Amino acid sequence: MSTTFRSRITARLGRTYLARIQRHGIGSSTIKLLPEELLMLLRRDGLDPVRRVASTRAIAPVSRVSLPFGMDAWVVTGYEESKAVLGSAEGFSTDFANLAGNAGIAAEQSPGGLGFSDPPVHTRLRRILTPEFTMRRLRRLAPRIEAIVEERLDAMEAAGGPVDLVHEFALPVPSLTICELLGVPYADRNDFQQLAMDRFDLFGGTTAPFGAMSASLDYFREVVRAQRRNPGDGLLGMIVREHGDSVDDKELAGLADGVLTGGFETTASTIALGSLVLLQNEEVLDRLRTDDTMTAPFVEEVLRYLSAVQMAFPRFAREDIEIAGVVIPRGDMVLCSLSGANRDPAYVSDDGGFDPHRATPSSHLAFGHGIHRCIGAELARMELRVAYPALARRFPGMRLAVPPQELGFRKLSIVYGIESLPVYLS
Template sequence: MSTTFRSRITARLGRTYLARIQRHGLGSSTIRLLPEELLMLLRRDGLDPVKRLAATRAEAPVSKVTLPFGMDAWVVTGYEESKAVLGSADGFSTDFANLAGNAGIAAEQSPGGLGFSDPPVHTRLRRILTPEFTMRRLRRLTPRIEAIVEERLDAMEAAGGPVDLVHEFALPVPSLTICELLGVPYGDRHDFQQLAMDRFDLFGGTTAPFGAMSASLEYFREVVRAQRQKPGDGLLGMIVREHGDSVDDEELAGLADGVLTGGFETTASTIALGSLVLLQNRDVLERLRTDDTMTPPFVEEVLRYLSAVQMAFPRFARRDIEIAGVVIPRGDMVLCSLSGANRDLSYVMDEGGFDPHRATPAGHLAFGHGIHRCIGAELARMELRVAFPALARRFPGMRLAVPPQELSFRKLSIVYGIESLPVHLR
């Protein structure tokens, strides 16, 4: 059998395998085929990355992983190495066509938006969104975020007995904030939550990530059509008024979907896991309750320490490119571990555990890096800076309602999280 023919067969088998994952999600039989070098990027040991991740980073911060049927990918676990990949728009592509071509997925299933586009399309779309995410415009949301947080705290207090901080606090706060930002009906918030969570669930079966993207985009197409008829005061209405038909319905739906994807599940997970950090550090909870200057450094350390988004969107090498002395061939897929990079000893100078007194070095990668750095980073910070101190002030005596060992974390997920966090409030 010739080398060329063998390569074609291998590529075809690989596309079939990836298409199967796309259709059915990652079942236990599929997971057994994936190398641990890849799965370790999506696993945790409680709040910490698995030890194998640190060992891999120390040995080779850029390492090749052979996927089933001989397909190659590269895992990047170092801080500087991740910055080099994420910061090189001319060296690496995030265009959905790369993923579609490798996984046998129809190009029509592209979610659009910023995450799966390259310049010049990315540049044009980001230029449209950026004014809506400046601090000046975001400040108009501050009173509403504060009101949302207080409403949730009131509801928890009225409930009595143990409450689940995930479902009663961490999920509703960003969900309602995004409804406010986009200008869509509050009554849709439960659909928002499910659509956002499904795409990060690698065991999703028939609601696997790409299926969730399709459902979300279909919903936003309807929202966009309504905004075209009667533009509201939210982000979508503003874009319609200011840019008109220069942004078509599909692009606008993709942008809205990207805001949902980037701003809901990630912030919800950080609020939930950050609340657990407070429960584990009573002295920090008390400081946060009584000292306003504690809030900004606490939020930045929680973002770095938790790194809820464990892995960046896949990149594909545009050409043979060298990173930290390793040549990544043109067309190969590259996966950057954000949780690994944010614990790199060359960055934090210690084991990277939670330290509220740490002068967190500038430039953590919790929001990514480069042209694809999360455009909603400041909105997320606003929510966290309101939510954590408000929770600490209202319920300074809150404590876990179950033994710590009974807490259930996601076992394999791009966005790490905890399934529930039952607490006694007093």
């Protein structure tokens, strides 16, 4: 059998396999077909990456993973190696067309926005958004973020008894903040939350996240049309006023959808998981309540330690490219483990455990790196720097309402999280 014919057969089998996943979802039988070298990027042991990530990184920080039917991908678990991939827009593409072509998904299902585009499209769109995410522009949200946090703390205090920090605090804070930022009704927050979370549901079938994207984009197109008629003071209204028809409705809806996706679930998970870290570190909880200088380093260490976004957007090699002595062939998919990179001993000089005194303030990869680094990073920091100390000051006697072993974490997810965090507030 010739090499060309064999390649055609394996490609056809691969497409059949992916189509099967799309129809039936990633159930237990499908998971058994996926290599652990890939699944390990989406698993955790409590708050820590599974041990296999560290052992893989020690042997080969850039390693090939053989997927079913002869398809290949590359897993990157090292810090410097991940920076090299994420920082090379010339060497790697994130264009949705690559993902569509490899997974049999229609290119028309592209959500647009920054995450699935390459320069020059990415450059133009990011130039439009960047001014809206400068600290000068974001400061206008600071009083509202503080008010949102206090409103949630008031509601929790009034509820009495055990309170679920995930649903009563971690989810509403970024949801309300994004509504303020974009200028859309908070009354739609429940739909926002569901649509955002559906993006990361690997058990609903590989097309489920794209269905959520479609529903979200439909909603934002309606919002955009309303903003065209009467621009508000939020981000969408500002873009309409400053850029007019140079940004069409589809692009603007895609940008808004990207802000929702990137800023809601990730921040909510970090708030919840960071609250658990506080509950496990009473001394840090006390210091955060009384020492304002503790807030910023605590937030940066929590971002690094938790790395809620476990894996970066897939990259595809534009040409044969060498990373850490390994040649990645043109067209191959590359998956960078952000949680693995942020625990790399070559970066943190130890096992990467939680250390609020660590001197690596902002060099972590929790927000990614390069041109696709999260544009909302400073907004997320603002929310975290308000939420944690406010929570610590309001409820100094806060403690878990269930044994730690009863806490439920996501078992397989791009964005790691905890299902619920019941606490006694005093």
